[in-house]
Amino acid sequence: LNNGLALTPPMGWLSWERFRCNTDCEKDPDNCISEKLFRQMADHMEADGYKDVGYEYINIDDCWMAKERDEKGRLQADPKRFPNGIKKLADYVHNKGLKLGIYEDFGTKTCGGYPGSEFFLNIDAQSFAEWEIDLLKLDGCNADTSDMSTGYPLMGFFLNLTGRPFLYSCSWPAYVSKPNYTAIAKSCNIWRNYKDVQDSWDSVAGIIKFYGDNKQKFADVAGPGHFNDPDMLIVGDFGLSEDQQRVQMGMWAIMTAPLIMSVDLRNVKPFAKELLTNRRVIAVNQDPMGIQGKRIWQVENVDYWMKEIQPTGSYAFAFVNFNTNGVPQKLNFTLKYLQFTDPAGYNITETFTGKFLGIYKITALFSTSVNPTGIFMATAVPLSVYGR
Ligand SMILES: OC[C@@H]1[C@H](O)[C@H](O)[C@@H](O)CN1C(=S)Nc1ccc(F)cc1
Numbered sequence: 270l271n272n273g274l275a276l277t278p279p280m281g282w283l284s285w286e287r288f289r290c291n292t293d294c295e296k297d298p299d300n301c302i303s304e305k306l307f308r309q310m311a312d313h314m315e316a317d318g319y320k321d322v323g324y325e326y327i328n329i330d331d332c333w334m335a336k337e338r339d340e341k342g343r344l345q346a347d348p349k350r351f352p353n354g355i356k357k358l359a360d361y362v363h364n365k366g367l368k369l370g371i372y373e374d375f376g377t378k379t380c381g382g383y384p385g386s387e388f389f390l391n392i393d394a395q396s397f398a399e400w401e402i403d404l405l406k407l408d409g410c411n412a413d414t415s416d417m418s419t420g421y422p423l424m425g426f427f428l429n430l431t432g433r434p435f436l437y438s439c440s441w442p443a444y445v446s447k448p449n450y451t452a453i454a455k456s457c458n459i460w461r462n463y464k465d466v467q468d469s470w471d472s473v474a475g476i477i478k479f480y481g482d483n484k485q486k487f488a489d490v491a492g493p494g495h496f497n498d499p500d501m502l503i504v505g506d507f508g509l510s511e512d513q514q515r516v517q518m519g520m521w522a523i524m525t526a527p528l529i530m531s532v533d534l535r536n537v538k539p540f541a542k543e544l545l546t547n548r549r550v551i552a553v554n555q556d557p558m559g560i561q562g563k564r565i566w567q568v569e570n571v572d573y574w575m576k577e578i579q580p581t582g583s584y585a586f587a588f589v590n591f592n593t594n595g596v597p598q599k600l601n602f603t604l605k606y607l608q609f610t611d612p613a614g615y616n617i618t619e620t621f622t623g624k625f626l627g628i629y630k631i632t633a634l635f636s637t638s639v640n641p642t643g644i645f646m647a648t649a650v651p652l653s654v655y656g657r
Pocket of ligand 1: 285380381410
């Protein structure tokens with residue numbers, strides 16, 4: 270969507286994967302979907318260095334609403350869980366230099382059963398503008414999918430009509446069988462096109478496979494202002510090993526995906542915090558060209574991916590080992606086989622550590638080893654960039 274937003278993949282936090290639809294603030298006051306939770310996440314985004322490396326949006330997902338609209342048909346936050354209302358929460362978040370996102374659904378009800386937006390698009394857009402919201406995630410549960418090609422652009426129109434800029438996140442392609450990505454990219458800044466991420470390696474591996482298969486060539490549609498969204502980062506949660514967390518962080522960088530954490534920022538393990546704020550990995554994700562990386566080949570359950578980055582002729586590249594045979598996989602390839610072409614050679618640096626690995630001619634053999642369900646990731650900058 271050409272609204273000046275999401276020129277690089279948005280970065281932030283979203284409640285859903287880690288906090289779901291927990292509305293029991295009596296029994297579980299620290300983890301229920303409430304204004305307190307989002308204020309605490311905003312506090313940690315700022316205080317713990319996430320904002321410093323680019324994380325910007327605090328996003329409310331499903332289950333924030335009261336069960337009924339008010340007498341004027343307007344949405345209202347659950348009065349017990351959001352006693353001060355959404356506008357006050359937006360003020361709080363804005364005072365920290367962050368932005369606030371909210372959730373609705375193009376359907377009669379949200380996935381969680383709360384009031385849907387389908388027949389209230391304009392009035393809801395107006396509410397979100399009054400509340401000074403900065404991002405809308407519009408989900409697609411409980412809707413006639415044949416209405417979506419009208420409904421999603423129409424909500425974009427109403428958001429635009431308010432005069433307030435909104436980063437528009439659409440779940441539209443995740444709900445239709447043959448998405449028209451050109452139409453979607455015209456109306457949306459980011460769009461979910463696959464299953465919800467769950468807190469497991471299988472879920473993350475499945476999403477990487479879907480993106481590697483790249484059916485209907487959705488990778489080619491990505492660019493500044495319009496990105497494919499493979500769903501939230503679950504780095505720091507419960508289901509992934511350290512290697513697997515590195516896989517998700519590295520691959521979301523190569524896939525040029527929104528970096529939207531869903532983790533309890535009040536207690537993130539040092540390893541996960543390091544990874545989530547790794548400036549070299551974030552730089553690959555935030556490369557100004559906004560090109561989405563692609564899977565180049567698969568050999569014995571190892572994926573090889575590469576993403577064009579600046580300076581011109583440079584690449585971020587990765588090997589992901591999907592084997593679970595418990596043995597680190599040794600890999601030996603010429604850079605030629607990795608599709609590097611500059612005869613002057615390349616400066617190769619490992620991404621997670623920043624370790625300089627050497628200067629390689631394209632006929633040279635590049636050797637590394639990748640742990641099971643692990644990743645090797647590096648950047649290759651052609652020597653010609655240094656004027657040699
Ligand atoms: O309720 C909202 C929740 C989150 O927003 C996800 O990111 C969205 O993809 C949708 N969503 C859920 S659980 N959707 C859903 C997932 C499974 C299902 F059988 C019916 C609906």
